[in-house]
Amino acid sequence: MPALESRIVPESEAYRQNHAAVSDLVDRLRALEARTRDKSEASRERFERRGQLLPADRLGRLLDAGAPFLELSTLAGFCLDHPDPERSVPGAGFMAGIGWVSGVRAMIVVDDSGIDAGAVQPMGIEKFQRAQAIALAQKLPFIHLVESAGANLLAYRVETFVNGGSIFYWLSRLSAAGIPVISVVHGSSTAGGAYMPGLSDYVVMVRERARAFLAGPPLLKAATGEVATEEELGGAEMHATVSGQAEYLAEDDADALRITRELLAALDWNRDLPSPTRSYAPPRFSADEMLGIAPADHRKPLDMREVIARIADGSVFLEFKPDYGPATVTGHAAICGMRVGIITNNGPLDPAGAAKATHFIQACCQSDLPLVYLQNTTGFIVGKASEQGGMIKHGSKMIQAMSNATVPRITVHCGASFGAGNYGMSGRGFFPDFCFSWPNARTAVMGAEQAADTMATVMAAGMQRKEQAVDHAAIEAMRARVIETFERQSDAFTLSGRLLDDGVIDPRDTRKVLACALAVCDEARRRVVRPIQFAVARP
Structure with missing residues (x-):
């Protein structure tokens, strides 16, 4: 198969400008993630006085040493908890990601009780449910390290309460689907949060620290007049010996995590899943060059073959119909030994490109090849020629094929993602298995300047219809207001803060992230689960 050649010139001014601009965006991403870690770290002394591990340390103890961890939605809630970007603490109050525990790939959620005692933050419900949805679709054991103050009553929103019930719905569905649900209760899990361990298949509780009750002492006294201690109502020892709510009683955080690792090993989750042996060659070009390839300005060209050359094994890419609808690039490649079909853009989607993509999607489904969408498009092309050429029907066929594809779909926003191009290229609204963004990516119904020009034309025409003088000022x-509105809402950080992707990634990590996501999807398709009619009921 042919290997791609690279035409970039690292010494060029354009490359240097791209590299500097995108490096700054990556630095901003890392600084925002560090802000969240630092705020939790500030609670270390208090945790140590209580004999507890910080949430980040709990995660580290749970995971297999040296194994990769794909953290998801690190920017969730960005600028929703606080409007000032310099004061917003992203993450939505907990960590979530896919990692290895005793040799088993699992979805792990960790309440960050180092920040506001683990209270639910904006987008926290949505982030939690996204983690559950991935676990269900990809057949991943679901592990929750619990310690949360629950809902922030000072910032109460009725929709958070109502929609929050879906968390318990999905816990029930995970268990019934044959997917183990494990809760490790390190501290408070009260009121509605008590149903976290209540709806789990296995519960580990830490002696003298864990609490799980529907009503704590103050609420109990106010509601019924009864007086009881926290330990009597929901202490770990009581649940392990009296209520039967806990299967395992741990002496401290580290012991609870040891038990959890031993439990996952005992479940023999991988017994029907032999680990495939894959051999492959790395790309011929450095991933570091991704920063110079990706323009911070979406109006500047981005040759997606340069991206493929840095993520494909051996930089090998067998292009499909290269001379037909050439602005739409399709072809076969492998990523870390896993064969895929790649669909990407070097311009707008035209009738020929959409028809080609439809053909390619269906052919990949026939061959059972996962699809990787690398978004970089200003949308479906407009104009008399394209309309007469059947842009609507060909674009619709592409959307139909993508929506009904029978293989995994993984989307990466690499550049522009405008208009219906976002839809046709497997945007978040079409439920790809995973969706990530580069920090320079832009997503909107159209470009800011295009939107402003459109509205200016409409406004001027309206004035003329009313026989008014055109007010250019x-x-x-x-125009300025429209541009500001579009620019503010279209950047990758804003979109990721609203859970419109699964995370912003460093472009240099694209191959690693794709390899992890593809491996998760491949394992899910090969795994045999044993659903039951109802979730596992506790005694």
Whole structure:
């Protein structure tokens, strides 16, 4: 198969500008993630006085040493908890990701009780449910390290309460689907949160620290007049010996995590899943060059073959119909030994490109090849020629094929993602298995300048219809407002804060992230689960 050649010139001014701009965006991403870690770290002394591990340390003790951990949605809630980007603490109050525990790939959620006692933050419900959805679709054991103050009553929103019930719905569905649900209770798990361990298949509780009750002492006294201690109502020892709520009683955080690792090993989750042996060659070009390839300005060209050359094994890419609809790039490649079909863009989607993509999607489904979408498009092309050429019907066929594809779909926003191009290229609204963004990516119904020009034309025409003089100053003020609105909402950090992807990634990590996501999907398709009619009921 042919290997791609690279035409970039690292010494060029364009490359240096791209590298500097995208490096700054990656630095911003890492600084925001560090802000969350630092705020939790500030609680270390308090945790140590109580004989507890910080949430990040709990995660480290749970995971297999040296194994990869794909953290998801690190920017969730960004600028929703606080409007000032310099004061917002992203993450939505907990960590979530896919990692290895006793040789088993699992979805892990860790309440970050180092921040506001683990209270639910904006987008916290949505982030938790996204982790559950991935676990269900990819057949991943679900492990929750619990310690949370629950809902923030000072910031109460009724929709958070109502939609939060879906967390318990999905816990029940996970268990019934034959997927183990494990809760490790390190501290408080009260009121609605008590149903976290209540709806788990296995519960580990830490002696003298863990609490699980529907009503704590103050609420109990206010509601019934009864007086009881926290230990009597929901202490770990009581649940292990009296209520039967806990299967395992741990002496401290580290002991609870040891028990959890031993439990997952005992479940023999991988017994029907032989680990495939894959051999492959690395790309011929350095991933570090991704920063110079990706322009911070979406109006500048981005040759996606340069990206493919840095993520494909051996930089080998067998392009499919290269001379037909050439702005749409399709072809076969492998990523860390896993064969895939790649669909990407070097321009807008035209009728020929959409028809080619439809053909390629269906052919990949026939061959059972996962699809990797690398988004970089200003949308479906407009104009008399494209309309007469059947843009609507060909674009619709592409959307139909993508929506009904029978193979995994993984999407990466690498550049522009505008208009219906976002839809046709497997945007978040079409439920790809995973969806990630580069920090320079832009997503909107159209470009900011295009939107402003459109509205300016409409505004001027309206003035003329009313036989008014065209107010150019008013039009320019409106244009500025439209551009500001679009620019503010279209950047990758804002979108990721609203859970419109599964995380912003460093472009240099694209191959690693794709390999992890593809391996998760491959394992899920080969795994045999044993569903039951109802979730596992506790005694």
